[in-house]
Amino acid sequence: xxxxxxxxxxxxxxxxxxxxxxxxxxxxxxxxxxxxxxxxxxxxxxxxxxxxxxxxxxxxxxxxxxxxxxxxxxxxxxxxxxxxxxxxxxxxxxxxxxxxxxxxxxxxxxxxxxxxxxxxxxxxxxxxxxxxxxxxxxxxxxxxxxxxxxxxxxxxxxxxxxxxxxxxxxxxxxxxxxxxxxxxxxxxxxxx
Amino acid sequence: xxxxxxxxxxxxxxxxxxxxxxxxxxxxxxxxxxxxxxxxxxxxxxxxxxxxxxxxxxxxxxxxxxxxxxxxxxxxxxxxxxxxxxxxxxxxxxxxxxxxxxxxxxxxxxxxxxxxxxxxxxxxxxxxxxxxxxxxxxxxxxxxxxxxxxxxxxxxxxxxxxxxxxxxxxxxxxxxxxxxxxxxxxxxxxxx
Numbered sequence: 001x002x003x004x005x006x007x008x009x010x011x012x013x014x015x016x017x018x019x020x021x022x023x024x025x026x027x028x029x030x031x032x033x034x035x036x037x038x039x040x041x042x043x044x045x046x047x048x049x050x051x052x053x054x055x056x057x058x059x060x061x062x063x064x065x066x067x068x069x070x071x072x073x074x075x076x077x078x079x080x081x082x083x084x085x086x087x088x089x090x091x092x093x094x095x096x097x098x099x100x101x102x103x104x105x106x107x108x109x110x111x112x113x114x115x116x117x118x119x120x121x122x123x124x125x126x127x128x129x130x131x132x133x134x135x136x137x138x139x140x141x142x143x144x145x146x147x148x149x150x151x152x153x154x155x156x157x158x159x160x161x162x163x164x165x166x167x168x169x170x171x172x173x174x175x176x177x178x179x180x181x182x183x184x185x186x187x188x189x190x191x192x
Numbered sequence: 193x194x195x196x197x198x199x200x201x202x203x204x205x206x207x208x209x210x211x212x213x214x215x216x217x218x219x220x221x222x223x224x225x226x227x228x229x230x231x232x233x234x235x236x237x238x239x240x241x242x243x244x245x246x247x248x249x250x251x252x253x254x255x256x257x258x259x260x261x262x263x264x265x266x267x268x269x270x271x272x273x274x275x276x277x278x279x280x281x282x283x284x285x286x287x288x289x290x291x292x293x294x295x296x297x298x299x300x301x302x303x304x305x306x307x308x309x310x311x312x313x314x315x316x317x318x319x320x321x322x323x324x325x326x327x328x329x330x331x332x333x334x335x336x337x338x339x340x341x342x343x344x345x346x347x348x349x350x351x352x353x354x355x356x357x358x359x360x361x362x363x364x365x366x367x368x369x370x371x372x373x374x375x376x377x378x379x380x381x382x383x384x
Contacts, residue, residue, distance in 0.1 A: 003200035005193045005225070010200075018320060021265065033197070037264055038228045039303065072229050073213065077296035077365040078303060079381070098382045099363045102291070104269035111231065111270060128210060169361045171291045173269040189271070190290045 006031050037109040041081040042069020043117040044158055045094050050135035051155070052124060053142075054089050057131045061147035067114060067154070068092070068130075082115045090133045092124040101154045103186075104173040112150045116158075116167060149184050150174055198223050229301040233273040234261020235309040236350055237286050242327035243347070244316060245334075246281050249323045253339035259306060259346070260284070260322075274307045282325045284316040293346040295378075296365040304342045308350075308359060341376050342366055 001024045004011050009028025016023055016032055024033040044067060045052040053065045068089040072081040079096045086094045096115040103112045124133050136142075138159050146152045153174065161167045172188030193216045196203050201220025208215055208224055216225040236259060237244040245257045260281040264273040271288045278286045288307040295304045318325050328334075330351050338344045345366065353359045364380030 001197045003195055003197050005195050005197045005203075008195035008200050008202075011197075034263065035266055036230045037266055037268075039231065071226070072303075074227055074229055074301040075298050076229075077298050077367075078294070078363075079296070079365065080298075096381065099294070099361070102270070102294075104271070106267050106269050106272075109266040111264075169291070169363075171270075171361075173271065175269075189288065 001033060001035075004028060004031060005033065035109075037104075037106075037111055039072040039078065039081070039111050039113060040069055041072045041078050041085060041113045041115075042067050043082045043086045043094055043096065043115050044100055044154065045086060045090075045092060045117045045119060047119055047122060047135055050137055051141070051158070052086075052090055052092065053134060053136055054126070054130040055132040055134075056129070056147055057126070058129050063131065064145050064147035065142050066147040066151050069112070069114065078113055079115065082113070082117065086117065087127075089127045089130050090124045091127050092133075093120045094118060095120050098167070099169050100167065101150075101157060101170045103150050103153070103171075105150060105176075106173065107176040112154075114154050153184075153186060193225060193227075196220060196223060197225065227301075229296075229298075229303055231264040231270065231273070231303050231305060232261055233264045233270050233277060233305045233307075234259050235274045235278045235286055235288065235307050236292055236346065237278060237282075237284060237309045237311060239311055239314060239327060242329050243333070243350070244278075244282055244284065245326060245328055246318070246322040247324040247326075248321070248339055249318070250321050255323065256337050256339035257334050258339040258343050261304070261306065270305055271307065274305070274309065278309065279319075281319045281322050282316045283319050284325075285312045286310060287312050290359070291361050292359065293342075293349060293362045295342050295345070295363075297342060297368075298365065299368040304346075306346050345376075345378060 004026035007029040011024040013022050068086040070085040094117040096117045100116045101114045174184040177183045196218035199221040203216040205214050260278040262277040286309040288309045292308045293306045366376040369375045
């Protein structure tokens with residue numbers, strides 16, 4: 001951020017009075033421009049013991065598999081965002097059942113929320129951001145070709161809960177470790 | 193938003209190619225400025241059957257009571273945000289136990305997340321944004337002086353779950369009704 005979105009003047013970075021963090025402050029009108037994390041919301045859609053995955057047609061991670069998910073928009077609920085993203089990426093008309101995972105990813109200022117969902121009608125195909133959309137048995141999940149660690153973590157917990165016969169809500173954080181190779185320390189509340 | 197925060201040129205509102213919503217697009221450098229909902233995160237701190245409330249020293253709703261909560265910052269987790277806000281508003285050092293309510297408030301582009309929490313040490317006082325901080329018995333909660341409907345809804349569910357002897361995670365939305373007086377239609381997933 002270089003310029004004020006209100007008045008067009010240059011912004012400076014400093015700690016406002018009564019605050020304790022550096023912010024972008026307009027040198028002209030004085031407006032403080034806060035920056036906050038974004039929510040990425042999507043669905044784990046199950047049918048006939050299979051899970052719906054999308055092969056990404058866009059960067060990052062073009063060609064890798066993910067769950068249908070994307071940035072929550074203004075003027076919608078998290079449930080509507082999850083259903084909308086599934087419609088857009090997998091052309092699938094679904095209904096959310098319940099929240100399944102909510103993970104903070106502080107290194108990229110995102111909170112990921114994935115909902116379990118059912119098809120309203122059994123129909124899906126690749127939207128503009130997907131190359132392919134497919135239902136996978138647990139044994140066929142392309143574990144080495146999953147786009148994001150938070151998706152791998154969520155899928156593992158899904159199949160683990162399904163085997164136990166009881167889905168719970170998993171809330172926590174995935175903290176990127178500084179050592180190479182890239183890995184994450186996953187902390188969750190209330191895990192049995 | 194009137195000006196591009198990257199280059200300072202005027203922004204226009206139009207639907208980008210391949211998108212389906214109007215966005216702020218820079219007439220100079222072409223950057224699309226997305227706007228997304230914010231997370232408000234806080235704590236339900238219980239001690240000795242009492243709940244910690246803060247009397248607001250700031251607008252909106254100056255002088256009314258609320259749970260310690262505020263906007264999640266970049267580079268933190270939702271749990272850290274909940275504990276930090278409780279420290280800032282109630283000078284209380286707490287540890288979150290588990291998510292309790294997550295409500296979308298689409299009319300103000302917010303998602304509220306409230307965590308159950310315990311004191312690490314029993315000490316609290318008014319931070320700069322609070323006039324008073326107090327522990328309330330259920331029977332003493334100032335129901336007519338609660339700052340926000342989402343707080344009232346969360347407190348009601350808290351006492352109801354506590355009476356049942358089992359806390360669950362409540363996820364849903366509070367939809368503002370258009371009729372006067374102001375009211376909300378509360379929808380939740382998976383409520384028994």
